[in-house]
Amino acid sequence: MSMTQATSPDRLAGGDEESFVTTNKPVWQRLVANPTAMTSIILLVVLALSAVLAPLLAPGNPLKVSPADRFIPPGAEHYFGTDNLGRDMFNMVLHGGRTSLFVGLVVTAISMSVAVVLGAISGFYRQVDMVLMRIVDGLMAFPGIVLATAAAAIMGPSMSTVITSLSIVLVAPSLRVVRGQVLVVRELQMIEAARSVGVPTLRLFTRYILPAVSSPILVQASFIFSAAVLGEAGLSFIGVGIGPKELSWGNALTEARNYIAQAPWIVLFPGLALMLTILALNLLGDSLRDILDPRLARRR
Amino acid sequence: MTEQSILSVTGLSKSFRAVKAVRDVSFSIPRGKTFGLVGESGSGKSTTARLVLRLVEPTTGSISFRGRDLAELAPRALRAERRHMQMIFQDPFGSLNPRMSVRETLVEPQLVHDIGTPSDRLRTAERLLAEVSLPRAALDRFPHEFSGGQRQRIAIARALATNPELIVADEPVSALDVSVQAQVLNLMRDLQDRHGTTMLFISHDLRVVQFMCDEIGVMYLGEIVEQGPRDRIYGAPAHPYTQALLASAPGKGSGQRARLKGEIPSAHAVPSGCAFRTRCPHAFDRCVNEKPAMRDIGGGQKAACHLLDKAEAA
Amino acid sequence: MLRYLGKRFLLILPTIFVPLILVFLLLRLSPGDPAGMMLGDQATAEQIAALRNQLGLDQPIWVQFLFWIRGIVTLDLGNSIFFREPVMQIIPRYAGVTILLAVVALALAVLIGVTLGLISAMNRNKPIDRGVVTAAVLGISLPEFWFALLLIFVFAVTLRWFPVAGYNPPTAGLIAFGATIFLPALALGVRQSALMTRMMRSSMLDVLNEPYITTARAQGLPESTVIGRYAMRTAAMPVITVAGLSAGYLLGGAVTIEIIFALPGLGRMLVEAVGRRDYPLVEGGVLAISLVLAVLNLVIDLIYAILDPRIRYQ
């Protein structure tokens, strides 16, 4: 899974400059006018609602075993069929989504906040920057899953382990993006102009730099979200994620792979839900970037 | 330095690692006058502008402004002093914060320096807008809604917001089309007449400098090679570089053009002796070994060239 | 050029040491006694003390750190607790499979990515371009372990073209090897090929807008030369960067893929070692992956320096 590559690669093409160019309509109006953005937002709202409302839509304990109902194909009774232990897959997918989205949300919030604070410091103080960037290099080059695996082994698989290790791993690419943006913005003439006016440093950051880097941060956040969801699923899949007592899409697939010949549906539905979530987040990130960064958008 | 000099720069130098961007620059500007710095790329004129405002820290030298040495001021005192010195930048698209409305842009300098009450500040913003001939409706608009010339007017209004005594203008019209350029130049002269502001005006365009400035310094490779009153510089240039610069300018007819050989040397490797000797048509052995000193040649004109010694001796 | 590579080499050192230090700290600072955990519940106090002494766990942490550093530098990582043989003998047995898997996956990704990206860019906004762009977004959103299960279901279970799991080394013959490596490599490479498709497309579209492409056309060069030589040369650079970044990703992804397809690789070994709390082997595995990545990154830097004279010039 991509934990080290949350920075969508289009950025490498030089999309870091001029991303603060404003256009005439407010962002939300352009979002509404963009069919891709609207599709992804609607998809995300549906997914989020189904996760939040899971206890209402699919009441009962999703982990309840019912050996008599094993391997029932999808139908009116069980929309997504049942698995090897007779658990209702629809139930499991809805409840699994709660875990996935929750982990994604928390990891995004933690890693983006840390990245903004450290990125700001890094963009302003050379020595700190040297050290931080070397650490980021180390974290970025190394497969996050291996670190997370080691962490899970030592601290024991649990929700907080997953959140901690994913946050550490995903801080690196976010920090690099934020820091890169701060460095670009810092060199803008408007910053020199503000300094020549006599604007103090703190105000310079809050009124000039932060607004200018907010768009790329927003774009990055959606990619980080998708990487976190994917990361959690991958870790849970190989058994070093949230642990067997909790339910997630990755967990659901762990056992399922042994029954793929008999009951392909138990592989299909959790994976599909996972993919739709990631797709929606990636599409949102793409369209946000198109909207907020006209320089890149003209290519599409 | 005259009695009423508001800004007096002495021995100003700046090195970026091995690159000596500005070397031993000295000049002073009488109150209410405009001093022009003209030169080609790499001449250090823009760095000099930033050194004067201490946007770039000088390596050595003093900047005497309103009786104090800016180079010695502590950060807090320097920031307070910025109220009296403002800058206009080259790029009208880059120097304004795209997220701030014109109102916020014009209020910002007053807010930062704690000038007046909120309603005073707003009144000042309105007055400034009128001064640069923009409609009042512009207040609530954002930079991207204006053309390049209009943005440069907004930048000028911002520079005037704290009623500064010195304005440093770095290539303020070179990003503009000629017809718009004329509007902005006229505006700058009008405002200067009205407010009595002193101005340091940086440009590569000899025509613009001639139009705007009372006194001119010609820069080459980080040094002022000649300076003096406008009419002396344009009428009787003493330094071979000034002569060549004026002769190279278009609009003189192709027959008249005198040509400099070669390219501007890199600031990494400034030639020994006189920095201009590698391109000078009159260079002789002394120019290699000895750096010419700035000499007074009368009428307020000064130039740094060994030829002037020769002429005197002859 | 040598200076550049030397600098790159120094910059790569942290990529080896940061993950190692993280793992070191995780192992030493986590609650619980590693020796106790390794030996399990039945161990006696003497046994634990003996192991602690053998592993150096009774020393202060900075001494442990120095020992650990010495071990890495001398490539002496101690014995695996589970296999009871030196870690440095175990690692190579597994590393080969992982490297082969990653290389085949990368080759597939580059092949698919460059081809589709080029086709897409050359047919911008036509149906084929839209199709490729859509496929690429889908590909990027595809969790590879799920894709691997789908591949198994379709090609191994239903069509029976490939075995469901298992591994034949290349020495068993190319066809036998190919049959066991193709599905895993495809599953592992699909997201990378989607990323590279997007990268190739956008990079090509960027380059086609460059003035030097207009120059090449204005010089009358045929479109095949303009694209194949002038545009590809610069458009390939970001794709190479992505290929470099892919390496880390592929080695990480190999963990799940090796588990699903039961390949005896480094990733599976690592997860199993973690499960058995075989800490020397875990450290060895992390070090091996770090080293492979460092070498790969150096190779990428070298390719860059060969392709881009601007880097050599610095």
Next chain:
Amino acid sequence: MTAHITPLPAETVSPGAARKTVLEVENLSLAFRNADGLLPIVTDVSFAIAEGEAVALVGESGCGKSITASAIMGIAPDNAEIAGNITLNGTVISALPPKDRRRLCGRHMGFIFQEPMTALHPTLSIGRQMTDTLRHNLGLSHKDATDRAAELLDRVGIPRARDILRGYVHELSGGMRQRVMIALAISCGPSLIIADEPTTALDVTIQAQVLDLLEDMRRELNLAMLFITHDLEVVGDFCEKAVVMYAGDVVERGFSADIVRSPAHPYARGLIDAVPAHDDGRTRLTPILGTVPPVGQWPEGCRFAPRCGRADAQCRTRPSLERHGVTDARCWHPLEDRP
């Protein structure tokens, strides 16, 4: 050939030697196709260039001068709709298919761009870029192409030509880069050179050197030259004739000396008055009021009328390009007070 156009009187330019017309542009119009239909960029542009002659295409940014040049070269963007005739050395090239147009590039037309830094390939050696062109267009062998490239560099005043051939564009200074660009443009013996603001990015002293070089090349090789610029003073020095454009229209056309000294069109007059000239001792400049209307928002009739002091009701209909005194101007009320 259409009869109602008055081509520039090439015969009268240099009495004695009747010069052959190299390029003739007649009623060239260009519009971009977009979602809303056609967006006109350039309308009814006509002019001609004889061999050995430099014609300036002058105007402010956005007037359509650069896109006119790319239409002549046949490298306009794909969504450009082009009408009118372009004749090169007696052949109507505007009707040729793109492949054949491309073959004319390099061999018959050379192009010089404003920014040689970006117009030359960053990671291919100077020599490679030159020999690619020479080998493809002239069928030279690798060795002959390299020798010729070295000769060309020598000719445009680049010292150590063989070393430079092995080098890359970032290793050269701005002036040297533009010399390489010129060498590349003349390498295959074109009869027409199109130079798009070739000296705008250069320093004054270097600009003068490059202008001299271009003039030398034009004289030595008897090149027809289309010189695109925003600077009327360069035009006066360097070009025999000038075509002044405003908002996609040719507003005045004639000898540069006449246009610079006593233009007929108020816009041309305005451009001259807006520049602070040497030694004129003015304390105020005379700007042109307002701003250039953006593409797609051109007024009906005379496009300069909203900014023109002489405009009246008549200017709401479009004037045609007609002879007024010594120049052609598109104006209902041309300036009369000529010396």
